[in-house]
Amino acid sequence: MKDILFKRQDSLRVFLDNVYSNHNLSxxxxxxxxxxxxxxxxxxxxxxxxxxxxxxxxxxxxxxEYISNIEEFYNSMKEYQIVVTSLDENSLDFREIxxxxxTLIVMGNEVEGVSQTSLKYATYKVTIPMxxxxxxxxxxVSTAIILYEAERQRKLKGxxxxxxxxxxxxxxxxxxxxxxxxxAKELKRPRMYQYSDGSVKWLNQKKxxxx
Numbered sequence: 001m002k003d004i005l006f007k008r009q010d011s012l013r014v015f016l017d018n019v020y021s022n023h024n025l026s027x028x029x030x031x032x033x034x035x036x037x038x039x040x041x042x043x044x045x046x047x048x049x050x051x052x053x054x055x056x057x058x059x060x061x062x063x064x065e066y067i068s069n070i071e072e073f074y075n076s077m078k079e080y081q082i083v084v085t086s087l088d089e090n091s092l093d094f095r096e097i098x099x100x101x102x103t104l105i106v107m108g109n110e111v112e113g114v115s116q117t118s119l120k121y122a123t124y125k126v127t128i129p130m131x132x133x134x135x136x137x138x139x140x141v142s143t144a145i146i147l148y149e150a151e152r153q154r155k156l157k158g159x160x161x162x163x164x165x166x167x168x169x170x171x172x173x174x175x176x177x178x179x180x181x182x183x184a185k186e187l188k189r190p191r192m193y194q195y196s197d198g199s200v201k202w203l204n205q206k207k208x209x210x211x
Contacts, residue, residue: 005173010038010164011102012150013080015067017114018044019107019139027140028107033062035147038165043067063173074121080104084114084122085142087135091127099150100157107143110136 014032019025019042032040040062067073074082083097084106097103106122108114119125128142137145154160163170 001174004036005165005170006163007160008036008038008163008165009150009154009159010166011080012037012099012147012154013039013041013104014143014147015041015073015104015106015118016044017070017106017108017118018112019109020044021109021139024110024138024140028143029062031140031144031147034144035151036160037062037147039063039065041065041067041073043070043073070115070117074117077104081123082106082118082121083124083126083146084118085127085146086113086119086122086125087127088125091125094126094128094146095149097124097126097149099153100159103150105143105146105150107139110139 012035014028014037016025016028019028025042029040042064043066080102081097082104083094083099085094085108106114106118108118126146128137128145130136136142165173
């Protein structure tokens, strides 16, 4: 846990601009955890419904925040370059961006793309080159591709070798994660329930596959 927080890239963040699919959301969360981004923002719905089979528990380690006012949000991110995915003919190849700078990557849904507000605040509009018949990739795939370009650049610059998050956030997150981990293990621990007639039932006990 300490190593994960130490390597967390506080200045690399992702904003999901109306991405609705639970499958895509779950896959994106897993990619964000893999690259260890600072925070994931979203504005499609207050309660994210994720697929545990896809996230593989990674959603527990990602800092998330619901955005209710997109204009206020972008105004609060003035220290970040806003990298917005777009099929605009003037968009840059996503690899041309310097992701070692404080960066907010903005992803939109596959039907409408990002909102006009996101395009208005974009520092750069980027696209992933496509050479086949399809015009675009699945949003979760696109997010992973861009994130790993950011990871490549940051790793080369040694940014994963020094802590970037605030010390207070580091300590508070460490305590919360440790507590949640203990609770999760305790809930899975086999425990005995005794009925009034004296009979006993074991809860959360794994069955022996050899029986």
